[in-house]
Amino acid sequence: MSEQAETVEKPRDESPMVALLGQRAEELKPLIDSVQKSKGLLGPYDVAEHLQTRIEEFDLADSIAHFREHGYAAIPDVAPPEEMDELREAIHSLSGEITVGSPTRGASYLLGRHPAIDRIATNPKLLAFAEVSVGNGLRASQFAASIMGKAEKPIAGGIHADQNWLPAPFPEHNCVITFCIPCDGMTDEEGATRVVPGSHLMRRHPTPAEAKSETVPIEVEKGGVAVWDGSVWHGTGWRRVDGERTVLHATYQRLYTQPIDDYTYLLKDEDYMATAPEAMRGLLGERLFFGTAHAGSMVDMGKFSEATIRSKL
Numbered sequence: 253m254s255e256q257a258e259t260v261e262k263p264r265d266e267s268p269m270v271a272l273l274g275q276r277a278e279e280l281k282p283l284i285d286s287v288q289k290s291k292g293l294l295g296p297y298d299v300a301e302h303l304q305t306r307i308e309e310f311d312l313a314d315s316i317a318h319f320r321e322h323g324y325a326a327i328p329d330v331a332p333p334e335e336m337d338e339l340r341e342a343i344h345s346l347s348g349e350i351t352v353g354s355p356t357r358g359a360s361y362l363l364g365r366h367p368a369i370d371r372i373a374t375n376p377k378l379l380a381f382a383e384v385s386v387g388n389g390l391r392a393s394q395f396a397a398s399i400m401g402k403a404e405k406p407i408a409g410g411i412h413a414d415q416n417w418l419p420a421p422f423p424e425h426n427c428v429i430t431f432c433i434p435c436d437g438m439t440d441e442e443g444a445t446r447v448v449p450g451s452h453l454m455r456r457h458p459t460p461a462e463a464k465s466e467t468v469p470i471e472v473e474k475g476g477v478a479v480w481d482g483s484v485w486h487g488t489g490w491r492r493v494d495g496e497r498t499v500l501h502a503t504y505q506r507l508y509t510q511p512i513d514d515y516t517y518l519l520k521d522e523d524y525m526a527t528a529p530e531a532m533r534g535l536l537g538e539r540l541f542f543g544t545a546h547a548g549s550m551v552d553m554g555k556f557s558e559a560t561i562r563s564k565l
């Protein structure tokens with residue numbers, strides 16, 4: 253055999269789906285390799301290979317293990333105190349009109365309206381955590397804020413699972429994840445969110461009797477973030493001390509589910525997209541195939557193929 257014949261490149265063993273990716277195939281190679289590694293069978297809460305180094309870099313293994321077992325976690329050191337102060341200023345500047353329930357006021361539909369909110373929404377440590385829970389290709393869902401003052405008695409409002417528009421049993425692959433970002437941290441007496449540990453394992457909504465279950469507070473130091481699974485039963489806390497608890501409630505959803513808030517208008521805003529954090533594109537669904545078919549043109553098969561990869565991670 254001549255030397256030349258030996259170096260002839262073999263035809264690449266690629267699936268028709270990968271061929272459809274065209275120029276994107278190179279960029280998506282780590283994801284394609286990661287799917288191959290798990291044979292497309294990555295289990296709930298498993299960390300995909302391409303994500304492993306980021307989980308180590310951000311020291312997230314312990315909080316992910318806690319989240320898996322109990323359905324919630326407190327993630328320390330997500331953002332420096334100055335960023336949390338800027339987030340509080342942003343929330344207060346956008347809040348006012350909406351009364352969430354006395355003594356709480358708040359603001360809604362917050363993505364794309366303040367750089368401090370977009371910055372925490374695309375925080376790489378939070379996104380790595382979210383990806384373990386709701387998968388690659390996750391979408392921005394609901395971004396709302398609440399400002400809670402001292403109250404004489406607990407705020408009415410029951411314990412619930414956040415994916416409360418999904419029928420039970422909930423899918424084993426979690427669909428909704430909520431990060432509760434308290435700008436000044438939150439202790440029990442400052443009104444920390446309360447959870448029923450382990451309730452996510454039931455994969456269903458609480459019954460009326462269970463909605464009165466015993467709960468524990470998720471206490472978080474300033475710079476940290478509370479997080480819970482869409483299946484875990486939880487409710488808001490009771491602030492018994494002076495001052496205010498200022499929180500951003502940041503929710504993300506699995507690729508195939510419909511996000512609560514519709515932020516797709518931002519993708520069409522060229523000025524916004526020119527300076528938006530890079531991760532915003534994926535969160536807004538720029539690479540998703542939904543709604544791409546029109547009279548005379550099939551669904552975008554490149555985007556469809558990309559979704560078949562991301563949905564398995």
Ligand SMILES: O=C(O)CCC(=O)C(=O)O
Pocket residue numbers: 398414430432443444445446486487488489501
């Ligand atoms: O206000 C809280 O502590 C929690 C509210 C809540 O249920 C949520 O953000 O999903």
Ligand SMILES: [Fe+2]
Pocket residue numbers: 412413414486
């Ligand atoms: Fe909730």
